[in-house]
Amino acid sequence: MAKAPESLELPIDDHTDKSLDRDCTTLSRHVLQQLQSFSPDAQDLSALMNRIALAGKLIARHLSRAGLMEGVLGFTGDVNVQGESVKKMDVYANDVFISVFKQSGLVCRLASEEMDDPYYIPENCPIGRYTLLYDPIDGSSNTDTNLSLGSIFAIRQQEGDDADGLATDLLTNGRRQIAAGYILYGPSTMLVYSIGRGVHSFTLDPSLGEFILTEENIRIPDNGSVYSVNEGNFWQWEESIREYVRYVHRTEGYSARYSGAMVSDIHRILVQGGVFLYPGTIQKPEGKLRLLYESAPLAFLIEQAGGRATTGLVDILDVVPKKLHQRTPLIIGSKESVAKVESFIQNGH
Numbered sequence: 001m002a003k004a005p006e007s008l009e010l011p012i013d014d015h016t017d018k019s020l021d022r023d024c025t026t027l028s029r030h031v032l033q034q035l036q037s038f039s040p041d042a043q044d045l046s047a048l049m050n051r052i053a054l055a056g057k058l059i060a061r062h063l064s065r066a067g068l069m070e071g072v073l074g075f076t077g078d079v080n081v082q083g084e085s086v087k088k089m090d091v092y093a094n095d096v097f098i099s100v101f102k103q104s105g106l107v108c109r110l111a112s113e114e115m116d117d118p119y120y121i122p123e124n125c126p127i128g129r130y131t132l133l134y135d136p137i138d139g140s141s142n143t144d145t146n147l148s149l150g151s152i153f154a155i156r157q158q159e160g161d162d163a164d165g166l167a168t169d170l171l172t173n174g175r176r177q178i179a180a181g182y183i184l185y186g187p188s189t190m191l192v193y194s195i196g197r198g199v200h201s202f203t204l205d206p207s208l209g210e211f212i213l214t215e216e217n218i219r220i221p222d223n224g225s226v227y228s229v230n231e232g233n234f235w236q237w238e239e240s241i242r243e244y245v246r247y248v249h250r251t252e253g254y255s256a257r258y259s260g261a262m263v264s265d266i267h268r269i270l271v272q273g274g275v276f277l278y279p280g281t282i283q284k285p286e287g288k289l290r291l292l293y294e295s296a297p298l299a300f301l302i303e304q305a306g307g308r309a310t311t312g313l314v315d316i317l318d319v320v321p322k323k324l325h326q327r328t329p330l331i332i333g334s335k336e337s338v339a340k341v342e343s344f345i346q347n348g349h
Helices: 014-024 029-034 040-064 087-100 141-146 231-236 239-250 264-272 291-304 335-347
Strands: 075-079 085-087 107-112 130-138 149-157 179-185 189-194 201-206 212-215 227-228 274-278 308-310 330-333
Touching: 014 189, 029 040, 029 212, 029 239, 040 087, 040 130, 040 149, 040 201, 075 149, 085 130, 087 107, 087 141, 087 227, 130 141, 130 291, 130 330, 141 149, 141 189, 141 264, 141 291, 141 330, 149 264, 149 291, 179 264, 179 330, 189 264, 227 264, 239 335, 264 274, 264 291, 264 330, 291 308, 291 330
Parallel strands: 107 130, 227 274
Antiparallel strands: 075 085, 130 149, 149 179, 179 189, 189 201, 201 212, 274 330, 308 330
């Protein structure tokens, strides 16, 4: 006869304790832990992050079935305020964010690169003190080829009553953001965010329907071998940028990585180090990326991780936009990698 065990209790060591705790750390719980408070402001921010997570879940589900449904892929035939052809997934994702935040009671306005003007939610405005700025689908050129995509977001607190409906209080620098981050739709769906207290990543567990903490206090390496830039634009750039690219071509150890989805490229650099560039061109020195929806949120995140983001001449978070859809060049990533690009812009070497 087999000997009965002396005890039915299983030993739980420190490693198991940490594993169980990690499995229980959802996004909303983590926000409250970061703020070390259950104050109304902390609960608001936790609820807002929960709504962003819900939008991410809905978009991720839609993307996972896109090839199986009619009318999901391809272009709508419309052109957005940026003069870019609109994909059906852009419209769907934009509508998801609006629908999700209509129910929040917290957000009075949403501003997106897909809409000419901010979208107001009148029933929220008497009490809603926050504005969500977002790029619903980053890298939409990847939509029809089953490659990585992303969403970028930032939360700002409304300043003043915006009685004229022009949202001019949004035309302030990126340091006024109270939270920012992105959702990456890849082999797994990840959400990376910061509320000004470090950078933290979460992975969507489909069996739970929850974003679960993956890593806290991510620090970007001070340098990295990856450079990420669309070299198809080489002859459209200023000579200083072309000279930087020539430098990495002739210097051993650099690796080019460019996916066509900025969120995917930024996530790689956040983890591995390096630099992402989307410079202006000779004809369009203002660049392509939108300051309020793309550059400033990502700059907020990368700076919190110990990196840098600049136009080449001024830190992105210090740029004050003159209009809602302002564009800006972007150089972002590891401190030393960004400084190397700056040295070519400012000194030619």
